[in-house]
Amino acid sequence: MSGRPSATAVRGVVGSSSSAFGQRTRVARLRASHSYGLVLVLIIVAFLLALLLPDTSWSGSLLVLVQCAVLIVALWSAGAVATSSRPSIFLVVFSVAAAVANVLPGGRTAYGIVSLVAGVLTAAIIVVIGRGVLDQGEVNLQSIRGAIAVYIVLGLLFTFLYGAVAALGSGSFFAQGTDGTRAVRTYFSYVTLATLGYGDYSPAGTVGHTLAVVEALAGQIYLVTVVALLVSRVGLGRKDS
Numbered sequence: 115m116s117g118r119p120s121a122t123a124v125r126g127v128v129g130s131s132s133s134a135f136g137q138r139t140r141v142a143r144l145r146a147s148h149s150y151g152l153v154l155v156l157i158i159v160a161f162l163l164a165l166l167l168p169d170t171s172w173s174g175s176l177l178v179l180v181q182c183a184v185l186i187v188a189l190w191s192a193g194a195v196a197t198s199s200r201p202s203i204f205l206v207v208f209s210v211a212a213a214v215a216n217v218l219p220g221g222r223t224a225y226g227i228v229s230l231v232a233g234v235l236t237a238a239i240i241v242v243i244g245r246g247v248l249d250q251g252e253v254n255l256q257s258i259r260g261a262i263a264v265y266i267v268l269g270l271l272f273t274f275l276y277g278a279v280a281a282l283g284s285g286s287f288f289a290q291g292t293d294g295t296r297a298v299r300t301y302f303s304y305v306t307l308a309t310l311g312y313g314d315y316s317p318a319g320t321v322g323h324t325l326a327v328v329e330a331l332a333g334q335i336y337l338v339t340v341v342a343l344l345v346s347r348v349g350l351g352r353k354d355s
Contacts, residue, residue, distance in 0.1 A: 148191045150259035153243065156184045157263050157270075161300075164273055169295040174228050175213035181235040181270075182209035188239050192246035209235070226281030233274035240267050253344050261340050265307075268336065272329045273303040279321050289318040307333035 160180045167173035186202045189195045195202055209231075216228040247260035276299040280287035287293045294302065294315065302315045306329045317326050 148193070150191050150243070150246070150256050150263060153184065153188050153191050154259050154263045154266075156180070156187060157239075157266050160184060160270060161266055164270060164300045165297050167296070169297070171217045171225070173296070174225060174232070175216045178209050178213045178216070178228060178232050178235070181232050181239065182206060185235050185239050185242065188242045188246070192242055192249070194242065194245075205235075222281040226278045229274045229278035229281060233271055233278065236267055236271040236274060240264055240271065243267070257344070261344065265333075265336060265340075268329070268332060269300070269304040269307045272307070272325060273300045275325055276303060276317075276322070279319075279325065283319060283321065286318055287322055289316045303329065306330050309334060 160177065163173070163177060163180060167176070182205050186205055189202065212228055212231045216224055218224070220227075243260045243264050247257045247264070250257040250260075273296070276287060277296060280293035280299070287299075288302075298315065305312055305315075306326050309330050317323050
């Protein structure tokens with residue numbers, strides 16, 4: 115028999131090393147993390163802007179810039195990157211370029227593309243905040259703020275997706291014969307997310323139907339899983355300390 119380690123032993127060493135590395139990176143992110151209070155405030159601002167601003171090109175550009183700011187602050191709050199890092203600078207340049215392009219003549223196509231850009235930024239916000247919440251490892255003020263922020267952002271994500279479908283589609287988005295304004299689509303998004311089902315607005319096409327069903331399922335599954343996760347982690351940090 116040779117002195118070479120077995121495959122099982124090698125896998126064990128690699129697995130333990132990967133686990134240790136993952137733990138170290140998590141600890142590093144926690145040490146570099148900040149309060150999610152500012153993130154939550156910015157998300158509420160974005161929500162109010164989507165509801166209150168007129169549905170114009172400049173307001174769409176402003177929302178893209180706000181979502182960029184939310185993403186950068188979320189990355190900073192999660193301890194992932196610094197606000198002056200290269201990824202943050204790239205996000206700023208990318209968002210400013212999209213915002214400027216939106217105010218140039220482009221019609222509904224430009225509106226739809228910018229809505230998609232805002233949707234991508236919003237989806238990234240959800241991922242970053244979600245990871246930061248899981249990093250907490252316990253129920254605390256930061257994890258609760260993060261969980262609330264993700265739920266609000268979910269509604270904004272589908273608001274932007276509805277806007278993209280309305281602008282890029284061939285027919286009216288709603289069965290009532292209108293695409294609706296951004297405020298109307300924001301209202302419809304959160305009504306769907308909460309599964310209230312008022313029925314005053316309903317999507318007309320297959321894509322709209324699919325998005326509405328996905329949003330309703332996402333809203334309900336999120337509430338069930340997040341509440342279960344938070345309850346399961348109550349007191350976990352105290353027991354481990």
